[in-house]
Amino acid sequence: MKGFTIVELIISIGIVSIIFSIGLASYRSSSSQYAEVRSAQTIAQVFREAQNMALSGLALNCTGNPADKPCAYGVYVDKSPSRILIFGDGVNGGxxxxxxxxxxDLKSFELEGEIVITDILIGNSSKNDANILFAPPNPLISFHPPPGTSVRVVITGGRSITITSGGSVDVD
Structure with missing residues (x-):
C-alpha cells in the first residue's frame, strides 16, 4: 500500500502549525520594535527640523513690523494625548x-500605531508637556517650563529621545 496514514498526516500538520506559530509571534514582536525605532527617529527629526528652521534664516515675523525680532520656532510635546508639533511662538496673533x-502650530507629527509618549522629563522633573524653543538666528535653545538643561521624551518600550540646551539630539 502506498500513501500516508492518518497519524502521519496529523503529526505533519502539527509540526507545520507549530513552526508557523513561532514565525508569526516573532514577526509581531519585531514589527512593534521597528515601530518604536521609527517613532523615536520621528521625534528626533522634529527637534532637528525646528532647529534647522531657526538656523536657516527663514524668519517668522509675528508682529508684521520688519524691525521687530523674529518669532522663535518651537517643538511642543504633549503626553496626553500623545502629540508632537512644530509651532511659531506668537504667530497668527498668539x-x-x-x-x-x-x-x-505649523506642522503636526504622528507616532506609529500603538506607540505613545509615556513620560517627558525636563531635567529630572516629570511633566505632562514641554516646549522646546529655538530662537533665530543663533538658535538659542530654551525649555518651558524651566529650569532644565535637557528634555527627555520617553515612548512605549522605554526608548528615549533627549535634546540638550546645547542643541544635541540623542536617541537611546
Whole structure:
C-alpha cells in the first residue's frame, strides 16, 4: 500500500502549525520594535527640523513690523494625548510667551500605531508637556517650563529621545 496514514498526516500538520506559530509571534514582536525605532527617529527629526528652521534664516515675523525680532520656532510635546508639533511662538496673533498656544502650530507629527509618549522629563522633573524653543538666528535653545538643561521624551518600550540646551539630539 502506498500513501500516508492518518497519524502521519496529523503529526505533519502539527509540526507545520507549530513552526508557523513561532514565525508569526516573532514577526509581531519585531514589527512593534521597528515601530518604536521609527517613532523615536520621528521625534528626533522634529527637534532637528525646528532647529534647522531657526538656523536657516527663514524668519517668522509675528508682529508684521520688519524691525521687530523674529518669532522663535518651537517643538511642543504633549503626553496626553500623545502629540508632537512644530509651532511659531506668537504667530497668527498668539502670545509670544515661549510656549505653544492654540493656532500657533505649523506642522503636526504622528507616532506609529500603538506607540505613545509615556513620560517627558525636563531635567529630572516629570511633566505632562514641554516646549522646546529655538530662537533665530543663533538658535538659542530654551525649555518651558524651566529650569532644565535637557528634555527627555520617553515612548512605549522605554526608548528615549533627549535634546540638550546645547542643541544635541540623542536617541537611546
Amino acid at each position: 502670545p509670544k510667551n515661549k510656549k505653544f498656544s492654540s493656532g500657533e
